[in-house]
Amino acid sequence: MSQFAVLLAGPIEASARLRARLASCRVIAADAGIRHARALGLEPELWLGDFDSVDEPPEETDAAEIRSFPAGKDKTDGQLAIEAAIERGATSILLVGALGGPRSDHAFSHYVLALALAEEGHAVEFDDGRERAWPLGRGETREVALEPGTQFSILRFSDVTGLTIEGAVYPLDGVDLPFTSILTQSNEADGPIRVRIETGRAILLAQADPSAH
Structure with a gap:
């Protein structure tokens, strides 16, 4: 690689x-x-x-x-x-x-x-x-090891369908969201998180682990 x-x-x-x-x-x-x-x-x-x-x-x-x-x-x-x-x-x-x-x-x-x-x-x-960020592939689950309390957001660049967020204070399960929604701003990790979208364009943005600075 x-x-x-x-x-x-x-x-x-x-x-x-x-x-x-x-x-x-x-x-x-x-x-x-x-x-x-x-x-x-x-x-x-x-x-x-x-x-x-x-x-x-x-x-x-x-x-x-x-x-x-x-x-x-x-x-x-x-x-x-x-x-x-x-x-x-x-x-x-x-x-x-x-x-x-x-x-x-x-x-x-x-x-x-x-x-x-x-x-x-x-x-x-x-x-x-x-901060760190990752594009979210359609139909792929992105797993990120975040420390509990780490803030993160899903920045959407289109309507998305099937948005699932696991391991967070505010989880979602297969939710469809229009581009204009701000529902996915300022979530908080309980620990490692898993994020998935079925269709659309989005980026996962998270704070870096402050203990590693």
């Missing part, structure tokens, strides 16, 4: 848990995501983008390879970095710094990209040291 981490520009918490996860990953940085490389003790094998969000010259980084793109392109730097990881044989992709930041549209685009990748059969996960 070839595990890749893609460093994006959103904020992260360089926790011990996140560092341990990244230790076994090949790393690609997208534009300002290069800032996280030093904080996490990483040397990316590739740094790419239009470099409009960084102050340091590309030649001063520790990246093994640098690839520059024009600012007026039809793909985001994050999308280009994900595509580069797939080209290099990624079987799983960890998106770091994708969940927040000054640009809400960037965070939204990362969710959409992750859903598209999951539907194509790629294993995708988000982790910024503070």
